[in-house]
Amino acid sequence: MTSNTPNGHLGDDEHLAVLGYEGKFDRSMSLWANFALGFTYLSPLVGVYSLLAVALSTGGPPSIWWIVIVACGQLLVSLVFGEIVSQYPIHGGIYPWARRLWGRRYAWLAAWVYIWAMIVTITSVAEFGSGFVTSLLGIELTPEATLFTALGLLLLALAINFSGTRWLARIARIGLAAELIGVIGLGLYLLIFQRKHDFSVFFDTMGTAGDGSYLPVFLASALAGLFLFYGFEACGDVAEEVSDPARRIPRAMMMTIFVGAISALFSFGGYVLAAPNLEDIVAGKVADPIPSILDATLGPVGAKLFLIIAILAFISCVLSLQAAASRLLYSFARDGMLPGHTWLSKVSERSKVPTNALIVACTVPALICVLIYFNDGILVAVTSFAILGIYLSFQMVVLASLRQRFKGWKPAGPFSLGGAGTAVNVVALAYGLFAMYLLAKPGETGEFFADYVVLIGLAVVLVTGLVYLFVARPDRKSDAPQGDAIAVSDEIRRRTGAVKTQ
Template sequence: MSNPESPSTAANAEQAHLEALGYSGADFHRSMSLWSNIALGFTYLSPLVGVYSLFAYSLHLGGPPVIWWIVIVGCGQFLVALIFGEVVSQYPVAGGIYPWTRRLWGRRYAWMVSWIYIWAVLVTVTAVAEFGGGFVASLLGIAHTREVSLITAIGLLLLALAFNFSGTHMLARVARIGLAAELLGVIALGLYLLIFKRANSFSVFFDSMGAGGNDAYFLTFLGAALAGLFMFYGFEACGDVAEEVDDPTRRIPRAMILTILIGGLSALMSFAGYILAAPNLGQIVAGDDDDPISHILTSSLGHLGSKLFLCVAITAFISCVLSLQAAGSRLIYAFARDRMLPGSDWLSKMSERHAVPANALLVACVIPIIICFYVYLYPEQLPRVTGFAVLAIYIAFQAVVLAALRQRLRGWKPAGDWNLGRWGMLVNVAALCYGVVAMVLLIKPGSDGTFLDRWVVAIGLLIVVGTGVLYMVIARPYRNSDEVGEGDAIEVADLLRRMRADKAQQR
């Protein structure tokens, strides 16, 4: 959909839209283009990081057929992205999940959902930073010890903080570099491995190679769902920076959709390339190769080529951590701007020089560093920590989808510049059904280990939800922001249509 308006007219329309929602729109600089917004979402979703982080774990868990989880999850999350596109087009404000759930349902609902989502993002930042340790160790030719993982993770978090403090221009620039690294590392290398270095038949994608032992493979396959579920969130980051994007009501929905499509194809190509090029695929599935990606790279590219590619991979990890940290800080800022958190005045402070939420960025760095020390003490918990992050993300996502469906049933017809029209209800129901199944798979306990090992994801969720409910009941933070609307999707849609009609008449 083209926009025939002049830049000044478009800027005035964006300002009027924000003011109609109860925000001044003066806190951020609108310096992020469509390409930069796609880059931010793509580097947050980061197929390269997703594939590299869980390649060995997922193959050992479910064998080569786990690649089909990329297709399944990609299709499901595409439906979610369509719903998010409608919502952000009507509510193009910073913070994403929080303002969306507030305006679609209410303050209490939004507070609880956002509390869960904040922790999900903070834990995800930690997981990605931790997974980067193995690649730094391989590049430097040193053993991948717990100490190396801790130092690397903290280093990635501090480096991302420095970039984020430099402002939106720097965030966009590094995100574009990260996108280039992702495309080079995923598509270019994936094609090279598929065409020139294939060591296995395509039939392996239908061969479990003994994964799961004597158990029915269908159950084994369900247990390996994390292989796909970890790869397909991050597109919502495109909406977290809505007040920093030009023409957000049109560009952000497009950016979300393109992030899913390009990210899904990239992840599929990369995962397939590594499986088909693995000279020791049986050992990887058996769990006898602790660093399969490096070994595949060395056998396919040689020593120098593998080192160069590890530099590309580490660049992608830096960009992913940067995007996650930026998205988390915007959510914390949006939450604090409405005085919904302890220390809201401090958390909502903006850097006058760089127009970024400086104190929220500090929190988005310090808390993951603390979690890194937990992973250092209990390194075997990293996959479960990752599982908690993914589950909490899916809960937040489906809270938006559920709230949107509730408003539709009450008569809401999205009034943003981008919407699904008559297909909205069908897509909304399908997205919710997909999300419920995904959450069941994520919370399903493991089959081995102690009680804590099997239920740590559910226990972590109960702790986060319990502390959130306790604070909400005692402090009642949801009562602190009467000036901003809640549950007003239908009313805002009507207002936007009237504004659009008045503007048309003035022409």
Template sequence: MTNTTDRKETINQSDIPKEQFNRSIGLLSNFALGFTYLSPLTAVYSLFALAVTLAGPPAVWWILIVACGQLLVALVFGEVASQYPITGGLYPWARRLWGKKYAWIAAWIYLWALVVTITSIAEYTSTFVGSLFHFDASPGNMLITSMVLLLMMMAINMSGTKNLARVARIGFWCEIVSVIALGLYLLIFHRSQPFSVLFDTMGIFAKDGSYATAFMSAALMGLFMFFGFEACGNVAEEVKNPSKKIPLAMILSIVFGAISAIISVLGYLLSSPDLVNIVNGNTADPIPAILNDALGETGAQIFIVIAIVAMLSCILSLQAALSRLIFSFSRDNMLPGSAWMAKISKNSVPDNAMVISCLLPLLVCVWVYFQPDNLSRITAFAVIGIYISFQMVVLAALRQRLSGWKPAGEWSIGGWGMLVNILALAYGICGIWLLAQPAEGSDFIDRWTVLVGLAVVVGSGLIYMVIARPFGRSHIATEETLAFTQEQKSEQG
């Protein structure tokens, strides 16, 4: 009988592709990649006003709640990534934990969620660029700016993984300056509210007369903020010592993201001299007003430049994550044109997959140009799509644990694995439920936009799966991998 070591070697060799990356990403760069994708600055700036008008200052507690929940998910991902450090992240993980069809749907949802997320960040960044260069935020200007930004980030991505890592590190320090340093400055030198205001609902109640309902409606600020850490695993084959470094980079992304976001939001809340007007929705865009008051016009402009660099780094990280997912899909012959998209350039970058990773968001940007009101709708879909794909991996891991699987990577949480896995799944289901709640609107699309978008994506994925049967084209030995798990279980038990 083949011993466990030989069996593992066979499986690992079957997973090694002809096209291979260079391992040039260290722990700091891998962490920076996940952190800049998570981008606390983007989430805070985009959703601060909405969250505060929905639930008042206590909305800040959603940052800690979601950070704790996503940390559970990151621990599960860490064990899976340590055993299967393969480019593509969620797709190869789901495939090895459950199977081809299951992985196809999980990755299909994740793919389109990433496309929409890139579009959303590019559009938000365009508003900053417009503010910096003083041009109108018309649909035409936003479209042109978004296209230029996406093409610029694609060019940097295609220049090589080392440049990706360098820009990610620059973006990391811009995030630190724009959220932590600025937040501390506001708290120390411009605080005008007591800390007790964080427990003051300021008279806000939901239509049903309950503050609890109002507080739950503000969950989006936290839920939108804490994904992106999985990007650390999307580039697994480019990371040095990935089995140990990727799990740590994921955890660091969550922890530092929570710290920076809390400091940033506290800075804006407690330095606002007119917080009541912000809560009542009378100040449409409160952060620029707070910054102008605290920093002056010149200081606010400097902040905008730093914010743009941080957001561009976020787009760069998102493009890298999406291109590696498409490459991983194509390497398993799962998409039309797979042979073309599964090639790696001399710069050790999947250039063709990168082109598609830029082209798809560009097309969505054109759609937003004709339907500008759809930006908020597609952003909402992106969040729930990513959470569902996350939880499909968490569920697959729990299914394997119940069958006796014990993670065999170099990084593990040991006997806590089962409890953490169950809690991560429970948290994820609650998060999905919150995201799926109908929005207040006058028609069906406005109220159920998230679920309608999700149904379209899942439905199209299922139709393609049934007609094209992409899951049947690959020769990756999923069953053999799981058989090794059972053999490992027998020897350990």
């Protein structure tokens, strides 16, 4: 068994030194700020607003149960990530975890997919957020208005991120408050004062299955949950800016899942139970049902107040996404794994943030926004790819973790699942593969591109990444540590006084 000296754990700088790095960032992010960052990235408000109509028209009110199913599955993934980040509390999340658990090339591919998925997610959130801004200002939602509003959101987030970690934490907390008011507060109000349906409606398929089995229809509505529960990993992307990250980040990730699930249930459930035209929504006759529900329940003034709250949530979401993406780019570049790595890995002496990586995390989504302006049909395609890409990156880390466990790795961070670790890891991998199957399953419209757009997008990213990997060989340009999970865990135990006794 393993015994530890009382309170024996590494200090932040010593832990970082064991991992081969030195601290360059301001560790001013608290547990709550770290949780706020992950929560505003996950953003139940954005997820529910974006997918309520799709979920209801596909699977009816019972599609709400996907929120519970996916939350449980992603909680298992967050537990696996928690053990990893507790041993490896370093910037970048997915990339350094995959590298230290497997190797350079494996990590490069995981990070390549994840970076593009994050960049596309930033684009999608900015595009969706533009609708709220134009509604508040009373501007017609034209392609031009969408473009300039989305660019404005990206630039505003960049300016805040440039100001440093303290401002990032402050705005993330404001975004957290906006999210909680916008989802839990509004959800409770709708449930208590505006309920027009009985709770049994969540077991009523309302004819969505036709004369056939409901199971295929229910599986098709899985996006209601799958789109919601990623973002918790962002807590680990900024690990070097968190005080006592080995303990706090695992807690922040789990808090993100728990609070996100509760918030999403209140929000989704509130809208369903308060909908005056639920049958029409389920029948697909209402493309965007939330504005009509808000107007009917809150009135014009209340609806405007909600728009302000929603805009704050969208700004915070873009902010968190940019911050997480920039830290991943920085981590990737710090190890010499990207073109222009010297430029990308620079950290501002004044604000202690990777400003050049932030510029990239703003510029590339802005360019995609311009592409969408010229072809708005690709927004759905790029958004669909983003979800599958992120889930694939997650499972690459989960698989790498399981591989190390089978080789004898026992995570040495202060957060530990103990003997349950392997079982949790196996179930998390099984869940992830099932989720990826649901996301990649071709549609049934009969149009090849529409039915296979998610797989096409993933294939393009994977092929281009593999071509670059085997032609440019960025993995050969880096001598940063890799595949050292067992060695690092042994060193941490040696330094903390943990000893193995028979």
